[in-house]
Amino acid sequence: MTMSLRKSLLIIAVGWLALITLLHAAINLHAFHPKSAAIEQKKFRIGFLPVTCHLTCPVTDFINKQLTGDNIFEPVRFNGWPELKEAYLSGYTPATFILAPMAMALREQGVPIKIVYLGHRDGSAVMVHKDSHIYRMEDLRGKRIAVPNRFSNQRLLVFRALKQAGMTIDDIELVEMPPPDMPAALYAKAVDAISSGEPFMGQTELDGYGRVLWLTKDVWPNFISCVLAVHEEMIKTKRDTVQRLVDGIAKSGKWIDKSMAHRMETAQFVSKFYYNQNPRLLTFVLSKPPDRVKYTNLTLRKPDFEEIEQLGRESGILNGSAHFEDYTDASFVTDESAVQPYAWEPNEQRAH
């Protein structure tokens, strides 16, 4: 009697584990798709977040799949900076979209990381509640501002804006907050101002409780926030793969910026297949105004990074031990005017 009970419990437990594993493998891992398993092995992974700063990552993936039915890399979506960074450090994602100052700080700490291309220009904002009486930087005195991370360029942006207004960091209170939580925090007036990459800023405007204090282009034209970075080892051993990756990203950037129709198409497929957001959001952010975020002029330029270095030192996140030549490899695209956008038009090949 007791043996049979114990046995039946064991059988139930083993049976359950087998069943749930099989279901998980079939439904979530697609382990029984004949082609996926073999190909996934060869592809390298790129980390990205569902923000417009990383838009060229899914766009490259999507267009490549439309053109050739396949892509050279597998985009892996993360939900926060720490996890994205740790996946890079562990070698799981040999290439990643990352905050420029974070990549620079990692380099200072001896991590073999090289920035190979920019992710975008502009594409950030400082938002306040529409009912607030904050209309100028000076009005933020004594107020609480949320930024995504201490290594975020938004923090440096606030530093720069403070400097322009003749204020210092002690005049405000900075808090760190994951961007997806920012709209709700502003809505609830838990913070007085928020700043992160899009589309989280546009969302507050779209939902009717946020007001733009300023867009990045007003305070820091050609602002850089996120970059594409790859492991140094990958540049040494698989230079042609990195070249193809950067070429793809550059072509995508040009493709997005080629016409408003492209931007609108981007909003649709990226929202649907990659970001899992309401397309309304990206549509808004990519069009109102059209230069809210830009995807051209993305080659690495020394003066841009020297400015970030200097602000980084002033704000205490960089120690100045790594320089442009250490943390970048600008050789993959030297002349952006030679880059042609992807030759793909959505309407022609809408068959998916």
Add this chain to the structure above:
Amino acid sequence: MVALFLTAWGLAVRLSHSDLFPTPGNVVRGIAELIEKGLLLKYIIASLFRVSWGFTLAVVIGVPLGLVLGWYSRAFQAFNPLIQIFRPISPIAWIPVAILWFGVSDAAPIFLIFLASVFPITVSAIAAVQNMQLVYLRAAQNFGLSTGELFRQVIFRACLPQIITGIRIALGVAWLVVVAAEMIAVNSGLGYLIIDARNAGKRYDLVVAGMVMIGLIGLILDLLVRQLEKFDEVRWGYSR
């Protein structure tokens, strides 16, 4: 009681004029949307998969470890400080370690769930052995059992009721940490649903939908484990 709670919730949202916080109706529609897209089943399976493995590992390692540590007081003195140091560390703190060791595969959340549930199991097994009534041992010694037999036939059985209580608590904890464990970039699961919905803009209906599903499945799991307590082998241990 549940109906009362739902009514109060709906009223509170309406009275506060919040257009961010969802009403029960929004949440039901959110769940319907997930079912329609076929996501709900996918996510439930993914979460159950991770919890099943993490928890099974915890039982397989935790119970024998607890029995041995409970029996050999020297081993207990050696290992107990270590256990007590590791026990209060939240699985969230382990996320970086899990990513560095296991990358962003299923192994990382399984590891986190294992960590969260192995300690309650081990500790309850230790306590069970230490509180065992001596009469069983005396009887066992009279029969001259070998060490292996002693563990299997006497100690394990005498401690089973308390071990099962520990397992019940641990299963609750394992299910509790599923949100934290799925914060790692896995792309499925109920925890992932919550984190993903935060990314998706104003989709707090899906956030609460994820919470509701986690709660309901937690309830079912607890009911199932309670069934274990009804078996003859352990019923003597629950004086009711």
